[in-house]
Amino acid sequence: MVLEDQEYFLSQKSSHSSRGQRGKELIPWKSWPLAAPLDRIAASVVDLFIVLAPVIALAIAPFRRDLMSSVLLNDRTSFTVALLFLVFVVLMTTLMYLTLMTWRFGATLGMMFMRLSVIRIWDEQRPDLYHSFLRSVAWMFNFVLLGLPNISAFSNHHRRILHDRISDTVVVSHHSNKVGSPSFFEFSLSRGVFVGIIALVIPVFGSRTMQFVNLAVEEVYSLEQTQEGDISCKNVDELLADGGVVNGQESRLAAAMTLYAAGALTEACLNFESDALFSKKIETPLTYFAKAFIYLNNPEVSNDYLNLVCKRWPESDACLMTQLVEKWAENDFESVNKLLERVSSKRIDYLNVWATRQLLISGHFDEASMHLERIPPNQALSRFIAFQNVKVLWGKKEKQKARSVASVSYSHLVPQDRLSMAGWLCHQESTAGCPEMLPESCQLVQDLLLREPVQVKIKSAETLLGYVRAVSCEESGSLDYPTLARKVGPDSLKKYLAVLEFSKEKKVNEQIELFQLVVSNLDFDSVLRFDSQLRILSLTTHLKDVESIFKDWSISVEGQEWENVGFKLFQKLVSMQDYQSALDVGVKLAERKHREVELLEGLVLSSYRLGLQREAWGLYRKYFLNEKIGKVQRSIASSDEFEQIVKKLKKRFVIR
Amino acid sequence: MIFPYLRGILSFRKAPMTWMIVIVNVLVFVLITIPSQSNQKIVRDKLNDSFFLQVQGRYFSQFVVDHPEFYGSQLKQIAQFSLDGSIAKSEVMGGLAIRDAYFMKWGDTYDFGGDVIANQRWMSSLQEMNEARQEQPSHNYGVSFFKNDGISWITYQFVHSGFTHLAANMVYLLIFGALLEMMIGSFSLLLIYLGGGAVGAGVFLLFSGATPIPLIGASGAVSALMGFFCVLLGKRNVAYLYFLFIPSKEYMGLVYLPAWVTFLLWILSDLAGVFGNMSEFGGIAYTAHIGGQLSGAGVGLALLAFHYWKGDLKNWHRMLPPTRPLFSKVYFVQEPTRRRILSEIR
Incomplete structure (x- = not known):
C-alpha cells in the first residue's frame, strides 16, 4: 500500500533524511496532531462496550436462544450451527460498523467521543470504502494477535498501528490531548516490552493453548466414547435375550437391577425401567427397592422407599434384600450371613451380584466366590464376572491363578x-x-x-x-x-x-499436612484417603499424627485397603511404644484372619509390655499353638526379645 | 460504561412527587418484603431439593405429554427426554413446572401413577411451597395469570424482590422522574408513572402466556417515564455519566449526548432479552419494560402533537433544560468548571 506512492515518497525523502529518526522514511513530511494511545484505548472501550455490545446482544439473541435449546435437547448439530452463526454475526456486525463509520464519517462513535479521526496520510482526507474495509479487518485481526500490534502506538514515529499502516491512515486528535512522536525512552521501553512478550509469554501461552485444545479434543472424544460405550440401556434387552434372568412380571426390572448392581447400567436407565412400571400403575416391591438405590445419595428418601418395601410386602425377595442392606450398613455380619443362607436356595441374580461386590469389599472372599458362582454366565455380565473372579482369587491369595485369569480375560475386553x-x-x-x-x-x-x-x-x-x-x-x-x-x-x-x-x-511436615487434608476430605475416594494415611505413616515421627490416623481407621469401613493401613499402623504404634492402641489395632486385624507373623508376635509383645501376661499367653496359645486355626510358623526373624517373653510366659503358665 | 445523568438527583423541594413515590417503594420494601424473607427461603430450598425437582419434573413431563395442545414443541421434546429416564432433564422440567399455570392449577389433582413415596413427598413439598408463596408480597400484590385484577396492575409497581432490584429502579426514577416533574408537574408525572406501569402489566400478561410467576417492580413505570422523556427531548443533548475503565481525569465525567440514546440503549437490551431467552425460561419481564417504554413514548408523542396543533411548540421547548454541544464533556476533577456547569444545569 505504501509502495504505490513510492515516487512521491522518494521525492520527499531527501529533505527529511537529516532527521535520522526511525520511521521517518515511511511518511514524513508533516507532523500531525497524533492521538494519545490512552485516547485510542478509550475510543475502543466506547465502541466495544457502549455501542457494539447492545447491538451485538440483540443481533445474536436468536442464536443464543438456539444454543440454549440445543443444549437442552442434546442436539449437537443445532448447537454447532447456532454457534457458527453467532460468531459470524458478531464478526459481521463489528466489521460493518467499523467500515461504514470510518468510510462515511472518518471516525467511529468512540473516536468521535474522544474527538479523534482517521485521515489518509497522502491527502489528509477520510479513507475510501476499500481502505476502511482493510483497516477494519486488520483492527479485528489485532485480537487474534492478542493485541500485540497495539504496542506500535508507543514505538512508531506516527503512532501507527498495524491497521493504520495497512490502510495508509493515521489517527489524529482534535482536542488538547494530542501528542507528538514517541520519545526515545518510550520507543525503547515499548520495544523491550514487545520482545519480552514474544520471548516469554507467547511460548508459554502457546503451549498452554495447545494443551487446552488437546484436552478439549480428548474430552469430546471420551464423551462420545461414553455415549457409545457398553453402559447403555440396551444391556437390559441383551440380558433378557440371553435368558439370564427369570422372575415373572418383574423380569425386565430384575434384569436392570442385576446390571445396575454389576455397574453395567446407568442410574438413568434403572430410573427409566422403574418409572415404566409406575406409569402403568404397577406397584411391586422391586420397583420401590430399585428407587431406594436410585436415591442412595438422599438417605431420607432412600430409607422411605426401603421401609415401604417391608411394610407392604414382608415376604418378598426385595424385603429380604432390604434387610440385608440394612444389616450390612450396621456391620452386623452375623445377621447378614443368616439372611444370605435364607436366600441361597433362590435364584435372585441381582442379590448374588450385589452380595459378590459387597463381600469382596469387606474381604469375605470365600463367601463372595460362592455367590459369584451362582451368577449365570452371559454376555452382558461377562465383564463383571471376569473382574470379580480375579478379585476373589487374589483375595484368596491365589495370586498366580488370578494373574492367569486376568491374562485370559484381557483379550475379551x-x-x-x-x-x-x-x-x-x-x-x-x-x-x-x-x-x-x-x-x-x-x-x-x-x-x-x-x-x-x-x-x-x-x-x-x-x-x-x-x-x-x-x-x-x-x-x-x-x-x-x-x-x-x-x-x-x-x-x-x-x-x-x-x-x-x-x-x-515440600518439606516433610508440609507433606503430612497436605495428606491430612486429603484424609479429612470426604470428596476423595476411600482408596485415596487410605493411600494418604499410608503416606503419612511412612513420613511422620510424631505420635499425634499416628493417633489421628488410628481414630480415623477405627471408624472406617473394613476392607482390603483398611487392612493394609491397619498393618502399617500397627507397626508404627509398636515402634512408637503405644502398646494399648497397637493391641486394639492388632486384635481387629487378627480377627479378620490376618496371619502375618510380625503382627501376631507384635500382639503378644504389646500385651506383655502392658503387663497383661495372661492375655499375652492367651494370644500366643491361640495363634501359635492352636491347631484348629492353623499354627503360625515362627519367623526366622523373630526377635530375641520375643523368644525371652515366650520363655517367661511358658515358665509361668505351662509349668503350673 | 454510560448512564443517563440529566440533572442528577434533585431535592425533595424540586420534585416532591418523585420522592414520595420513592418513599412509598422503600416503605413497602422495609415493611412488607423484608419480613417475608423466610418464606422466600422456603421456596428457594424447595427449588434446590433435587428429589422434589426430579419428581415434579417427571410429573410435569407426563402432564405436557398428556396435554400437548398447551405446549410448544421444544418443551414437549424435553418432556420426552425426562420420561425416557434423563434425571438432568427431569430437574430442568421440575424447575419449569412452577412457571406453568396449568400444571400449578391442576397438577396436584392429577393421577401420576403408582409411586406412593414420590407422590406423598411431592404433594407435601408442593403444599409447603405454595403456602410460602402465598405469604409472599409478590403473590399478594403482583400481576400474574392467576391474579390480574385492576388493583394489582397498580400495586405490583411498588413491590420489589430485593435490595438491588429496588435500588436500581429508584435511582432511575429519581433521575428521570425528578427532571420530568419539574417540566410537566407532579400530577402529570404520577399519571404517566402509574399509567405506564399499568400498560407494562398489560403487555406482560399479553405475551407471558400461562405463567403463575408474578410480575413485580417499578421497572415498567420507570421505563414509561424514560420513554416519555426521550420523546420529549428527542435530539436535544443531555448529560450522561461515563467511565471508560481508565483511571484518569479525561476518561470519566459527564458527556452531552442526544436524549434518544437512552431510549435506544434501553430498548436494545430489552429486545435482546426478549429474543435471547426461551419463553419457557422466562425473560418475560422484558415485555413489561418494552410496554412501559412504548406507552411513555406514545404519551410523549401525543403531547408534542398537541402543542404542535396548538402552535406553541417553540414555547414548549423553552421549558426544556439548558443543553451543550454534542460530545462536550465535564471532567469531575475540574472543580471550578464542574461547579459552574452543575449550577448551570440545575
Whole structure:
C-alpha cells in the first residue's frame, strides 16, 4: 500500500533524511496532531462496550436462544450451527460498523467521543470504502494477535498501528490531548516490552493453548466414547435375550437391577425401567427397592422407599434384600450371613451380584466366590464376572491363578475395561512393595495409556495409584504429572494427582499436612484417603499424627485397603511404644484372619509390655499353638526379645 | 460504561412527587418484603431439593405429554427426554413446572401413577411451597395469570424482590422522574408513572402466556417515564455519566449526548432479552419494560402533537433544560468548571 506512492515518497525523502529518526522514511513530511494511545484505548472501550455490545446482544439473541435449546435437547448439530452463526454475526456486525463509520464519517462513535479521526496520510482526507474495509479487518485481526500490534502506538514515529499502516491512515486528535512522536525512552521501553512478550509469554501461552485444545479434543472424544460405550440401556434387552434372568412380571426390572448392581447400567436407565412400571400403575416391591438405590445419595428418601418395601410386602425377595442392606450398613455380619443362607436356595441374580461386590469389599472372599458362582454366565455380565473372579482369587491369595485369569480375560475386553482390570491388579501388586511386584499388569496399564490408539481414561483410584507406584518403583521413575492428568477422568483423581505433584517439593511436615487434608476430605475416594494415611505413616515421627490416623481407621469401613493401613499402623504404634492402641489395632486385624507373623508376635509383645501376661499367653496359645486355626510358623526373624517373653510366659503358665 | 445523568438527583423541594413515590417503594420494601424473607427461603430450598425437582419434573413431563395442545414443541421434546429416564432433564422440567399455570392449577389433582413415596413427598413439598408463596408480597400484590385484577396492575409497581432490584429502579426514577416533574408537574408525572406501569402489566400478561410467576417492580413505570422523556427531548443533548475503565481525569465525567440514546440503549437490551431467552425460561419481564417504554413514548408523542396543533411548540421547548454541544464533556476533577456547569444545569 505504501509502495504505490513510492515516487512521491522518494521525492520527499531527501529533505527529511537529516532527521535520522526511525520511521521517518515511511511518511514524513508533516507532523500531525497524533492521538494519545490512552485516547485510542478509550475510543475502543466506547465502541466495544457502549455501542457494539447492545447491538451485538440483540443481533445474536436468536442464536443464543438456539444454543440454549440445543443444549437442552442434546442436539449437537443445532448447537454447532447456532454457534457458527453467532460468531459470524458478531464478526459481521463489528466489521460493518467499523467500515461504514470510518468510510462515511472518518471516525467511529468512540473516536468521535474522544474527538479523534482517521485521515489518509497522502491527502489528509477520510479513507475510501476499500481502505476502511482493510483497516477494519486488520483492527479485528489485532485480537487474534492478542493485541500485540497495539504496542506500535508507543514505538512508531506516527503512532501507527498495524491497521493504520495497512490502510495508509493515521489517527489524529482534535482536542488538547494530542501528542507528538514517541520519545526515545518510550520507543525503547515499548520495544523491550514487545520482545519480552514474544520471548516469554507467547511460548508459554502457546503451549498452554495447545494443551487446552488437546484436552478439549480428548474430552469430546471420551464423551462420545461414553455415549457409545457398553453402559447403555440396551444391556437390559441383551440380558433378557440371553435368558439370564427369570422372575415373572418383574423380569425386565430384575434384569436392570442385576446390571445396575454389576455397574453395567446407568442410574438413568434403572430410573427409566422403574418409572415404566409406575406409569402403568404397577406397584411391586422391586420397583420401590430399585428407587431406594436410585436415591442412595438422599438417605431420607432412600430409607422411605426401603421401609415401604417391608411394610407392604414382608415376604418378598426385595424385603429380604432390604434387610440385608440394612444389616450390612450396621456391620452386623452375623445377621447378614443368616439372611444370605435364607436366600441361597433362590435364584435372585441381582442379590448374588450385589452380595459378590459387597463381600469382596469387606474381604469375605470365600463367601463372595460362592455367590459369584451362582451368577449365570452371559454376555452382558461377562465383564463383571471376569473382574470379580480375579478379585476373589487374589483375595484368596491365589495370586498366580488370578494373574492367569486376568491374562485370559484381557483379550475379551474393550480397552477401557482392560485398563480397569489391569489397573486394579497393578494396584494390588504394588501394595506388596517394589521387590515383590510383577510388572505385567502395570506394564499393560502403561501400554494402554501411552500406546493404545483408542483413547482410554483412568477412572478408578486403584488404577491411578497402581500406575503411580509402579513408575516410582522403576529405576528412572519420574512421573510426568501434567501428561498423566490428561489421562485421568474424575476430578477427585486429578486433584489427588495434583496433591502428589505438589507434595514433591515440600518439606516433610508440609507433606503430612497436605495428606491430612486429603484424609479429612470426604470428596476423595476411600482408596485415596487410605493411600494418604499410608503416606503419612511412612513420613511422620510424631505420635499425634499416628493417633489421628488410628481414630480415623477405627471408624472406617473394613476392607482390603483398611487392612493394609491397619498393618502399617500397627507397626508404627509398636515402634512408637503405644502398646494399648497397637493391641486394639492388632486384635481387629487378627480377627479378620490376618496371619502375618510380625503382627501376631507384635500382639503378644504389646500385651506383655502392658503387663497383661495372661492375655499375652492367651494370644500366643491361640495363634501359635492352636491347631484348629492353623499354627503360625515362627519367623526366622523373630526377635530375641520375643523368644525371652515366650520363655517367661511358658515358665509361668505351662509349668503350673 | 454510560448512564443517563440529566440533572442528577434533585431535592425533595424540586420534585416532591418523585420522592414520595420513592418513599412509598422503600416503605413497602422495609415493611412488607423484608419480613417475608423466610418464606422466600422456603421456596428457594424447595427449588434446590433435587428429589422434589426430579419428581415434579417427571410429573410435569407426563402432564405436557398428556396435554400437548398447551405446549410448544421444544418443551414437549424435553418432556420426552425426562420420561425416557434423563434425571438432568427431569430437574430442568421440575424447575419449569412452577412457571406453568396449568400444571400449578391442576397438577396436584392429577393421577401420576403408582409411586406412593414420590407422590406423598411431592404433594407435601408442593403444599409447603405454595403456602410460602402465598405469604409472599409478590403473590399478594403482583400481576400474574392467576391474579390480574385492576388493583394489582397498580400495586405490583411498588413491590420489589430485593435490595438491588429496588435500588436500581429508584435511582432511575429519581433521575428521570425528578427532571420530568419539574417540566410537566407532579400530577402529570404520577399519571404517566402509574399509567405506564399499568400498560407494562398489560403487555406482560399479553405475551407471558400461562405463567403463575408474578410480575413485580417499578421497572415498567420507570421505563414509561424514560420513554416519555426521550420523546420529549428527542435530539436535544443531555448529560450522561461515563467511565471508560481508565483511571484518569479525561476518561470519566459527564458527556452531552442526544436524549434518544437512552431510549435506544434501553430498548436494545430489552429486545435482546426478549429474543435471547426461551419463553419457557422466562425473560418475560422484558415485555413489561418494552410496554412501559412504548406507552411513555406514545404519551410523549401525543403531547408534542398537541402543542404542535396548538402552535406553541417553540414555547414548549423553552421549558426544556439548558443543553451543550454534542460530545462536550465535564471532567469531575475540574472543580471550578464542574461547579459552574452543575449550577448551570440545575
